[in-house]
Amino acid sequence: MKYTIGQLIQIFPEEKMETKGSSPCPYTATVRRNPHRKARATPFSTAPVSLLQPSASPPQNIPSFPIEEILSMEVPEKKLTEASSENLKVFMRIRTLNIQRETLKKVSEMKKTKNTWPKNPKSTNALPKKLKKSNEVCVTVNDAHSVTVSPPQSLQDGKRIKSEVYQGFSQVFSSEASQREVYEKMVSPLVEDLLNGRSGMLAALGPSCSGKTHTIFGCGRDPGMVPLALDRILSQEDNKMQSQRIFYLSMFEISSEKGKSEKIFDLLKDGADLFIHQSSIKGMREAILYDPLQAESLIASGLLKRATAMTNSNNQSSRSQCIINIRCEYKEVNGEVGDNSNSAVLTIVDLAGAEREKKTGNQGIRLLESNFINNTSMVFGLCLRSLLEHQKNPRKPMRKHFQNSLVMFYTYEIIWKARNGWLQLLTVRPGEEDYLDTSFLLRQASPYTKIKFDIIEEHGILNHNKRPVQRTPSYVQLKRMKLSKNEDPEINQGSDECPQLLNKEAAAKGMKDVSLTDSRVQSEEIISIEANVGNILRVDQVELERKERNHHILQNFGKALWKVLKEYKKKLEVAENEICTLRNCLTSEKSRSAELENQLRDWQSNCCCREGKKSLDCEVAENETCTPRDHITNEKTRFSKLEYELRDWRSNCSSRKGILSEVSFREVDEFERKDLEDHQSNDYNKVESSTGDATAAEDQENTNELNAESPQWNVKEPAVLSGSCSSTDQEYRRKEESFGNNKFLNPIHIQ
Numbered sequence: 001m002k003y004t005i006g007q008l009i010q011i012f013p014e015e016k017m018e019t020k021g022s023s024p025c026p027y028t029a030t031v032r033r034n035p036h037r038k039a040r041a042t043p044f045s046t047a048p049v050s051l052l053q054p055s056a057s058p059p060q061n062i063p064s065f066p067i068e069e070i071l072s073m074e075v076p077e078k079k080l081t082e083a084s085s086e087n088l089k090v091f092m093r094i095r096t097l098n099i100q101r102e103t104l105k106k107v108s109e110m111k112k113t114k115n116t117w118p119k120n121p122k123s124t125n126a127l128p129k130k131l132k133k134s135n136e137v138c139v140t141v142n143d144a145h146s147v148t149v150s151p152p153q154s155l156q157d158g159k160r161i162k163s164e165v166y167q168g169f170s171q172v173f174s175s176e177a178s179q180r181e182v183y184e185k186m187v188s189p190l191v192e193d194l195l196n197g198r199s200g201m202l203a204a205l206g207p208s209c210s211g212k213t214h215t216i217f218g219c220g221r222d223p224g225m226v227p228l229a230l231d232r233i234l235s236q237e238d239n240k241m242q243s244q245r246i247f248y249l250s251m252f253e254i255s256s257e258k259g260k261s262e263k264i265f266d267l268l269k270d271g272a273d274l275f276i277h278q279s280s281i282k283g284m285r286e287a288i289l290y291d292p293l294q295a296e297s298l299i300a301s302g303l304l305k306r307a308t309a310m311t312n313s314n315n316q317s318s319r320s321q322c323i324i325n326i327r328c329e330y331k332e333v334n335g336e337v338g339d340n341s342n343s344a345v346l347t348i349v350d351l352a353g354a355e356r357e358k359k360t361g362n363q364g365i366r367l368l369e370s371n372f373i374n375n376t377s378m379v380f381g382l383c384l385r386s387l388l389e390h391q392k393n394p395r396k397p398m399r400k401h402f403q404n405s406l407v408m409f410y411t412y413e414i415i416w417k418a419r420n421g422w423l424q425l426l427t428v429r430p431g432e433e434d435y436l437d438t439s440f441l442l443r444q445a446s447p448y449t450k451i452k453f454d455i456i457e458e459h460g461i462l463n464h465n466k467r468p469v470q471r472t473p474s475y476v477q478l479k480r481m482k483l484s485k486n487e488d489p490e491i492n493q494g495s496d497e498c499p500q501l502l503n504k505e506a507a508a509k510g511m512k513d514v515s516l517t518d519s520r521v522q523s524e525e526i527i528s529i530e531a532n533v534g535n536i537l538r539v540d541q542v543e544l545e546r547k548e549r550n551h552h553i554l555q556n557f558g559k560a561l562w563k564v565l566k567e568y569k570k571k572l573e574v575a576e577n578e579i580c581t582l583r584n585c586l587t588s589e590k591s592r593s594a595e596l597e598n599q600l601r602d603w604q605s606n607c608c609c610r611e612g613k614k615s616l617d618c619e620v621a622e623n624e625t626c627t628p629r630d631h632i633t634n635e636k637t638r639f640s641k642l643e644y645e646l647r648d649w650r651s652n653c654s655s656r657k658g659i660l661s662e663v664s665f666r667e668v669d670e671f672e673r674k675d676l677e678d679h680q681s682n683d684y685n686k687v688e689s690s691t692g693d694a695t696a697a698e699d700q701e702n703t704n705e706l707n708a709e710s711p712q713w714n715v716k717e718p719a720v721l722s723g724s725c726s727s728t729d730q731e732y733r734r735k736e737e738s739f740g741n742n743k744f745l746n747p748i749h750i751q
């Protein structure tokens, strides 16, 4: 099947656009051999639009959602984490072994010489033997934060007990550590906190005769934590600061009453029984502190009143829990002392040491005391354990153990007040015979290092809010305070008696005489206040609630943000998956298009090969089996060849154009005819052959071109003109037509 250019252009109109310079043929009939086809999509665009949409922007250019960056932003969370990482600080002090020996020796000597109580022949006889035997220590310091407790040889042989390592202590003080060193590392930060308006608490726990009282109070030559703290607090006070704040001291003990109940005894001044009402101590007195010496004398007098007794393990064993409060209060602008809202308290608790009946040899009332002491130690341990358990599982009750002992009931509020300023001191005896006590204490207390304040605090306050303790409103308490100041006649009497009493007591103990000036003596007064502690705690509670609220708001905000980020992350993952799918699609489409291109190239090369061998007409005939696209390609090639020939012919004829533009075509015909006559040539075919078909075709083309360039020229249909033409003209036209047919162009005649 043969196709003319016009036919092919009609069949593939989109291809027609590519054949630039070829004018449409308005005079040929449009024969649509095949139904109109849509333009075939280019290989790259064959993929569905929806799929190809994202490929508009390369996937690698899509910036990833900065989730890491957002999550790494630590605005309030970092602060919370830092605060929550604050653990209970547990210190450990090992007392000197030699002192222990000396103490035990002293006790045994005293019992031999004096008719001292208790008389327990078994235990007294046993002591000297043990003293001779034991030279080993059961506790060795590994580093500043850990110790190893090794069982004595006798226990190792029989029971297969192994050494235990306890670590995580804030600081381990060896038996060589001095009081000053302990103070600097342990109590000094608390004192500085107090001076800066923050509360704190130190509690000493350990078996009897392990050095708790010694560490807390010390002795005249070797002052302990309390005297050193008071010295720091009061000696550093310059005049300016003194005029701004006042320090108060309160000291009381909690002991057993015939082994049945607990009683609170005020150790300041004349001493009086106190009682706890709604977590506040009624009738407790506070002494205003002026200088270290006066403070020391107050402490000394308080210690003299403290319940102590001689046991087989300690010649002056504490029989009560002693609590000391050093309170700092800021004065108001007008010089008056304000309420307790701006006061800070440093609480120091010296617990009585747990005892073993075997060692102490206690009997009767001492045994009852011993039971009370051991019970308090046990409750103390249980309270700390409950904090730990509550921290792990908030459903577990926290407060119940705190109600089993008065000292713990009192310290419960102080714990929340002191919060991060709560230090726990463990004192141990290093002797071989003390292995069981030491091991028991460390096993019980070493988990305390994991207690975190903020977690407990949060839950503690929440629980507290569920069942709020009924308290007296602060303004009522203030009123009571004022009334008690003015009305209590005991205060004034007491203030007069106090220095004499102190001097007497100090003289009796061989301590340094307290030389107080008269003015100081007069001004020294011990103020009775009601519900003092409760009032302080209430104000702190409000502040805590406010902080807790802020904390919750921030926490909720953080949670919401976290949720949003999670959602975004999910969306991002979905989008990334989609991108991956699209990438795969794109790759497959590219490979497919490459295949198609290769195929096309193969076809084209096949066609070109054939084209070289055969003529154009034959090629069309032979390529019937080819696709219409191949036909177009072939036709394009042919057409370009023809165009090239035409361009050559035009360039040859360009010189003639000037002449032809001036004269009419009829004149040209006549001129040619005359020329023919002059050469007496009748055979037109001969003339044509001599001049060549090409010349005639060139002339014709030239004429056509001129005609196209000059639209005013008349162009008529050959059918209309055929009648009026001469025979020579007709022949000439026939030649032109034959030339036109050769070129696949429609004949155009010029009149």
Ligand SMILES: Nc1ncnc2c1ncn2[C@@H]1O[C@H](COP(=O)(O)OP(=O)(O)OP(=O)(O)O)[C@@H](O)[C@H]1O
Pocket (backbone or CB within 6 Å): 094, 095, 096, 099, 103, 206, 207, 208, 209, 210, 211, 212, 213, 214, 215, 314, 316, 317, 318, 319, 351, 352, 353, 354, 427
């Ligand atoms: N580190 C030490 N340096 C010098 N002496 C010490 C040390 N530790 C304790 N002592 C002495 O040991 C004796 C007993 O100490 P202390 O009374 O402090 O023990 P305790 O743990 O308070 O006992 P308890 O619980 O029975 O009251 C005291 O005479 C004390 O002076």
